[in-house]
Amino acid sequence: MHKETSTGTGLNQQPQVSTAEKGLESGTYKYINRDLSWMEFNRRVMEEAEDNTTPLLERVKFLSIVSSNLDEFMSVRVAGIIDQIKAGYTKKDFTGYTPFQLYKRVMRRSVKMVSDQYKIYRDLLRQLAKEHIHITQYTDLSINQKKSVDQYFEDIVFPVLTPMAVDQSRPFPLVHSLGLYMAVLLKKDRPRKTDEQEEPFFAIIQVPSILPRYYEIPGRANSKKKEYILLEEIIRHRIHTMFEGYTPISIGGFRMTRNADLTLNEEGAEDLLEEIEKELRKRRWGVPVRLEIEKGMDPLALEMLQEEFEIEEDIFEIDGPLDLTFLMKLSLGMTGKDHLRYEKLVGEYPREFHDCEDMFEVIRNQDVLLYHPYESFDALIDFAEQAAEDPQVLAIKMTLYRVSGNSPLIKALEQAAEAGKQVTVVVELKARFDEENNIQWARQLEKAGCHVVYGLVGLKTHAKIMLVVRREEDQLRRYVHVGTGNYNEKTAKLYTDLGLFTTNSEIGEDASALFNEITGYSSLHEWKALSVAPTDMKPLLIDYIRKEAQHAREGKPAHIIVKMNSLSHQPMIDELYRASQAGVKIDLIIRGICCLCPGVKGLSEHINVISIVDRFLEHTRMFYFENNGDSTVFISSADWMTRNLVRRVELMSPVLDPSLKKSVIGILNLCLSDNVKARRLLMSGKYERVVEANKKPLRSQFEAEKIKKWKL
Template identity: 40%
Template sequence: MNKNKNQYINREISWLSFNERVLQETADVNVPLIERMRFLGIFSNNLDEFFKVRYATVKRIVDAGKTGKSVLGGEKAKDILEEITTIVIKQQSKSLEILGAIEKELETENIFIIDENEVTDTQAVFLKSYFMQKVSPGLLTIILNDLREFPLLKDTAAYLAVKMVLINEVDGNENKENKYALIEIPKDIDRFVVLPNEGDKNYIILLDDLIRYSLRHIFTMFTFESISAHMIKITRDAELDMDNDLSKSFIEKISSSVEHRKISDPVRFVYDKNIADDTLSFLMDKMGIEETDSKIPGGKYHNRRDYMKFPSLGRKDLMYSKIDPLPVKDFSFEGSILEQIAQKDYLQYTPYHSFSYITKFLREAALDPQVRTIKLTVYRLASNSQVASSLINAAKNGKQVTVQIELQARFDEQANIEYAEQMQAEGVKLIFGVPGLKVHSKICVIEREENDKIKRYGFISTGNFNESTAKIYTDYTLFTAYSPLLKELNKVFDFFETTYKINKYKHLVVSPHYTKNVFIGLIDQEIKNAREGKDAFIKIKMNSFTSYKMVDKLYEASNAGVKIQLIVRGICCLVPGVKGMSENIEAISVVDKFLEHTRVFIFGNNGNSKVYISSADWMTRNLDFRVEVGCPIYDEDIKQELVDTFEISWNDNVKARMFSEQQDNAYRKNDKPKLRSQFAVYEYYQKKLNA
């Protein structure tokens, strides 16, 4: 293979390229206007998490005095940090331009976002009352000048940095003094305050501007010549630092680490670029922010992740129309779910299909007198989880319920701790993972006594058992009673409890011991077929692709003549279409209404295709440091369904962007009829129901 100087795209830079695709949605006039505003919130939320996790990881490498070249695709960590800052500043600037354009378009729809300088006399009456009743009672305000120690800023909060120029009289002379204060923007009050309509006009003011409007009321005890307030926020390193205290339980260690996250090192400082120089210097000095730290000048407003909750104002015409989840063909909610699964396999594809099949399965298992055991993995649950309720219900009905709950699920640690304590109190047996490995698999198996024998039923999924995210995340779930698969699922649960015993699997593809080698073997078979002149292809859809070993393997396959199609939503370190390296590889990303979360792997196998779904992306962490489960599809109808839905996504020429060396996120354009894959998949299942 020709070694190319751009053999890999750096994963951090590729991630920022993904977030650029999200930003593209905010500028796309084909996206409903309020949805565009909400995509702006998603863009901002993504960026926050990026700095907490990825930027923080690279910064740790720099702080440790290492280059990190071996894990950063040959680039130095220090150079990556500088490149990240440059790209983010550019993206932030672009996002502000787009926000301004959206606000102008909203005005054409009689929706006006006003600031503190545009309040009318009528609105002032409403806002003064709103501030006094809802905002003022819980407003945290701190005068900074005389504090010995600067207050700890939360990484999830935004603050108004207030500067007052005070007028003091000393011996008949007026002296001026700068007084500084911080106001924390309350998180328990809607960021967007909807004012009373005036005719057919809607008015909104941001909570930040309402507070600015009320500054003179807040600081009535001071006599000042001028007062101003500019927003700041910090982002902290989100890595969990676990202690080695053997006397602590695993839950206690995770809880302690989550608490420590609140005081971890800042990795980003964002500020209003119009803030006074002396105010900025004062803050940076008091906060101990170095010139070398990531400082991002921004606009007037931060924490724009709150835009994900931009009010609908009853304007359904400015939002995506809701789709009603469809039933799976011939898979009825009437009668027994288990009896139907005993007859054949079924595939659920949320959000096109109803998530309720999973909850119906668990509820039935909880009540069925013949069900003896229920085993399930938990990574992320909904805030009011029907899944958790069903498991507790099963335990109360005398079932032996075992739940492997991952307490280190990023940003869901506290929620999972609370669920763990709740389930444990109700008699559910909990397993807290495998030392050194996160459990990311999405599996369930139950055992039912039938005719004096144990029969197993279960499901294997690409996504979390979370009824909230199932409305917006695309995921496959296979329901099956196929004994060989379920017997091996039981082995996975055995591994959780007996971690020193490594099981062998004939059917399942399990990380960390087998996934990489199984997929390399499947790629090798396609290489062999291509060299023998047989039809050879690979079609893969996943979230992220960062394993250099797997990238190199696909380069090898490309050079052997294997035709490769990749659909990767997020990070993609592979560079497609390079002569002598990857000329037989095409790669696209689809970003649209739903978040593409499925993982499906299709290998030509000389006309007898092999198809798998999996919880694992091709990332080093998924292949080597997590417990993941992939599943072969044996049912020919389901296999065809997976191929069909892959092809629909692949043929998208509305929301598909092309991966390339340039990383320009160019939309795929061709002369074929317009095909927007997410809408086309829904139509596919509608037709399937009526066939």
């Protein structure tokens, strides 16, 4: 126990892997394991929850993010490692770990992470109490407060509770992954007269997820105090009302994490949407990978759970409330406490579109680069709505990976289809944990008359692109938007992302070709400006890295700057190692996973890796190559991971306008100058804060004046 679908002939053709791409010679070079690197990332998120300089309610949100991150990690990555162990797979990965070795190390670190997480939780409770915010226990309530809580239980909670007994006639009920439950041991109030003592009776109750996880207790008049009680705490103290004739002798909370990966037979699926719906239903019965229990659970109750779930080792005993993800809603929903949050940022409407009646005219005359969240996502919504209404627009084509509820972009696409325009939407049904939402959008769009495509067999469509075809005088003009992030106006306020509007003819021609390859049968396209994975992006990036290496060998300036979420694809890491050996200066701004080991003499001593974890999720993918003074800059939807470069349709677009290119380089340099929230990756795989004693503190996300002037 631990304590504390369309098929095409173009994009489906995989590029040949050369001998040079199979890894550096003899396996002597060092790599950092992907899963251990991810755990270091989640620890950096935890540090934000621990940081006293972070506003208190923001710290609460960060601790919630730590929990949701760990939930997904367990249900996907750890579940995959366990599957490999059960299958008898013993081969080492390129970082030197067998599945069993990796599992042991991951679980040790997970135990420490959970222990630290709850220490921070207890500290946050103390800090919140100083601000008159309390998460309280039932026994600490006044008589009037108890009456209020009891009334809430009777009116709202009791009607939706279902006690589920487990005995010979009633089998163990289905326990949903990540649902919160209570295991109850009971004794009869009037036991049978027998010499043998009766075994306790066993039942479980699901804490209803349809209700808020906490209840705000009505405060006294003129009181500053805000008091909350958790739903399971309310149920615990009223649970006797659920079992008439029995007395609860033990109540313990538990939570099961199941394998959440989908196993799809895309080739044999007649209807991909139906196949995914079937797999989503199967997810409920996924193999258990983690059991969380409240500290002090009765051994008999734990034994019952272990026997049912067939789980022995992966048990976490938690000293505190299970599932801290509720802290996000608690923080966001608390009123009158804005002094405990970051100052609200309202993205500025892009100056190019100020006092603009015709966005098409603006984009026709100049490329426009948007930087979210500092610039408002409303500009993209306005563009989609104008395209839907404009009688000169003939067609709109768009990819959707993750969209928000009640998305205005969905409404604009529906409006365009109803107006008779040809609307094609590539909806990625396999976006993990957004599958059900995307199925809903797909059906809604189809009802409105949109042509909905579910992507290519075997490949997720992760590219972010919108194409608008408009009749202008005697010609058709293509308007293109490409981005680094999802078309989601909610996350656009929380993530840093770039989006490019352009009418460049080569980009427009490539955009049309990309949609043709996704939606129909098309031979390989000769890309003129865009680069697309899995066919062209990786070879092109390798060419650019090798050019920089050649420039360095010739004594010319050579510099690479890459900013993205993750770097784990071994061939790309090896290319960067070779470039470093040639003398190329390489700066990597990698928020999350990084399997490259920097600073190794003779291998990576010219490579610097930093990670920025701050108020906004750093999500931009930007690639800079000095190119002997004729710099080349790209924005992309792709990280340098195997899944992005080999198993997904991804997009990379050049930034061609000189002033916009300069802007992107300015953003990269601003990130590299961060000495407040940046952490530097060490050879050990650990991270340390960047400290520059002789320099003024610079926090890249809060350099308001620099960000405002980034286009100037």
